[in-house]
Amino acid sequence: MFLQEYLGRAEAGHIVLVSGGEIYSLVTNQEYKRAFNGNMGVVAGAPLGGLVEKDPHDRYGLARQLIHPLRPWLRRTKFNGPLQVTAVKRGGKWHVIEYNIRIGVTSGPMILRMLKNPVETVLNTTRNRKLDPQFRNDRNFGCSLTLAGYGYPFNQVRGPQFPIDVTGKFDGDVWWNEVARGEDGRLVTTGQRIADVIALAPTLAGAIAGAYADIGKIRVLSSYFRTDVGQSLWPPGKS
Numbered sequence: 599m600f601l602q603e604y605l606g607r608a609e610a611g612h613i614v615l616v617s618g619g620e621i622y623s624l625v626t627n628q629e630y631k632r633a634f635n636g637n638m639g640v641v642a643g644a645p646l647g648g649l650v651e652k653d654p655h656d657r658y659g660l661a662r663q664l665i666h667p668l669r670p671w672l673r674r675t676k677f678n679g680p681l682q683v684t685a686v687k688r689g690g691k692w693h694v695i696e697y698n699i700r701i702g703v704t705s706g707p708m709i710l711r712m713l714k715n716p717v718e719t720v721l722n723t724t725r726n727r728k729l730d731p732q733f734r735n736d737r738n739f740g741c742s743l744t745l746a747g748y749g750y751p752f753n754q755v756r757g758p759q760f761p762i763d764v765t766g767k768f769d770g771d772v773w774w775n776e777v778a779r780g781e782d783g784r785l786v787t788t789g790q791r792i793a794d795v796i797a798l799a800p801t802l803a804g805a806i807a808g809a810y811a812d813i814g815k816i817r818v819l820s821s822y823f824r825t826d827v828g829q830s831l832w833p834p835g836k837s
Contacts, residue, residue, distance in 0.1 A: 610834030611684040612660035617723045619673045625650040642751040647827035648704030650740040678726040708740030737798040741809040748820040750790035759786040763817040770797035
């Protein structure tokens with residue numbers, strides 16, 4: 599059961615690292631979980647898009663209200679690792695809808711790109727040591743878009759392998775998912791999640807524009823992507 603059905607769309611998440619008994623804020627994030635524009639359609643197994651905002655000072659209070667009260671339990675259980683909370687704001691109050699021990703399928707690659715010292719930060723977290731996450735000054739926001747293939751998100755639907763055409767050089771990151779090389783050496787689809795496109799920028803508008811510019815360079819028959827990421831859920835708490 600997804601409580602978003604009942605609490606509304608003023609949704610946001612916050613991702614921290616817990617290490618050495620302390621809590622380190624990283625980003626505030628939002629995931630576009632539904633399959634189609636306007637937050638229509640079924641909830642997909644993995645989001646169709648996502649946004650992150652560099653937020654080591656917990657600008658929206660999500661960590662202070664929903665994660666820091668867990669500190670005694672986290673210390674008692676000797677927990678270390680990533681922790682994400684997702685909540686919906688209703689009546690001026692954040693309501694938790696889920697906790698996850700992860701940095702997120704869409705957020706993770708963006709967070710690591712935002713850090714100056716990603717390997718050191720991750721390694722020290724696994725060793726339960728004191729952390730010093732250092733952020734890049736020119737990467738305040740990130741946008742991730744998913745290129746979905748034939749039938750997605752209805753996994754029981756199987757289509758043929760379609761050729762993938764790339765029409766230019768990418769400015770951001772592209773993570774190929776269910777693709778392979780065909781006999782002629784060209785990329786072809788092997789499933790329904792074709793690629794995740796990621797862009798980072800000093801501004802939210804810049805990150806969104808960069809991601810859409812890059813995903814527009816990929817052409818696959820019967821594929822689609824959401825064109826409203828950044829319009830219906832951001833900033834956090836927006837209804």
